[in-house]
Amino acid sequence: MSAPATPTRTEPSVSTAVSRDLRREVLEANLRIPRAGLATLTWGNVSGVDRQAGVFVIKPSGVAYDALSEEDLVVVSLSDGKVVEGHLRPSTDTETHRSLYLAFPSIGGVTHTHSTHAVAFAQARRPIPVLGTTHADTFNGPVPVTEALTPRQCATDYEYNTGQVIVDLLDRDDTRAGEVPGALVAHHGPFTWGADATKSLEHAVICEAVAEMALHTIALGAVEPPQHLLDRHFTRKHGPGAYYGNPRTV
Numbered sequence: 001m002s003a004p005a006t007p008t009r010t011e012p013s014v015s016t017a018v019s020r021d022l023r024r025e026v027l028e029a030n031l032r033i034p035r036a037g038l039a040t041l042t043w044g045n046v047s048g049v050d051r052q053a054g055v056f057v058i059k060p061s062g063v064a065y066d067a068l069s070e071e072d073l074v075v076v077s078l079s080d081g082k083v084v085e086g087h088l089r090p091s092t093d094t095e096t097h098r099s100l101y102l103a104f105p106s107i108g109g110v111t112h113t114h115s116t117h118a119v120a121f122a123q124a125r126r127p128i129p130v131l132g133t134t135h136a137d138t139f140n141g142p143v144p145v146t147e148a149l150t151p152r153q154c155a156t157d158y159e160y161n162t163g164q165v166i167v168d169l170l171d172r173d174d175t176r177a178g179e180v181p182g183a184l185v186a187h188h189g190p191f192t193w194g195a196d197a198t199k200s201l202e203h204a205v206i207c208e209a210v211a212e213m214a215l216h217t218i219a220l221g222a223v224e225p226p227q228h229l230l231d232r233h234f235t236r237k238h239g240p241g242a243y244y245g246n247p248r249t250v
């Protein structure tokens with residue numbers, strides 16, 4: 001599937017009844033990027049999708065986090081990548097977000113950052129290995145790294161193809177995307193996702209934390225943990241037998 005390299009402004013062709021709750025959630029998730037130490041300057045963005053309306057909401061390109069407002073957020077058509085609401089250009093990574101939304105129906109939010117330790121693994125083209133239970137609590141396996149984009153993929157529809165190398169890496173498997181909610185784009189950085197924008201940002205925080213832990217562990221001399229221990233930790237939080245945490249009461 002191909003797409004315009006740069007989404008352009010058009011008259012609305014889909015329902016743009018984006019809830020105020022979604023706008024607020026996307027704004028708050030973007031504002032948390034610098035607070036969590038995941039971005040230098042404006043190097044990061046979060047989006048959230050409204051599949052019923054056929055649109056997603058994303059941070060505008062190059063706007064400083066401390067200047068970002070709800071009105072600055074851009075609404076983009078899920079079907080063709082065109083801007084349907086907003087007075088600013090959307091993030092340059094918009095087409096990557098759209099590519100992931102189209103491939104994985106369970107995804108409700110996407111986060112991209114250039115956080116230091118995760119980027120180190122991406123630049124080295126190495127997956128983040130599972131070296132302990134902190135990693136296994138969220139990722140059921142290594143955080144994988146993609147193949148490098150080809151000259152053709154870079155020349156045409158680059159941002160959309162950035163998403164497609166992630167899609168190919170996960171074999172377009174929605175279940176796998178749910179169990180490993182993140183990937184490293186070779187020589188670029190991490191993309192994470194989740195049930196909503198907030199969860200995708202949480203996974204970005206965890207991805208960076210486990211990348212830092214992995215680098216320290218590798219420096220000390222990594223020891224492969226037993227698989228049964230990793231499995232136990234993942235299933236405590238995920239799947240039909242999960243028992244971690246408490247249900248919300250409000």
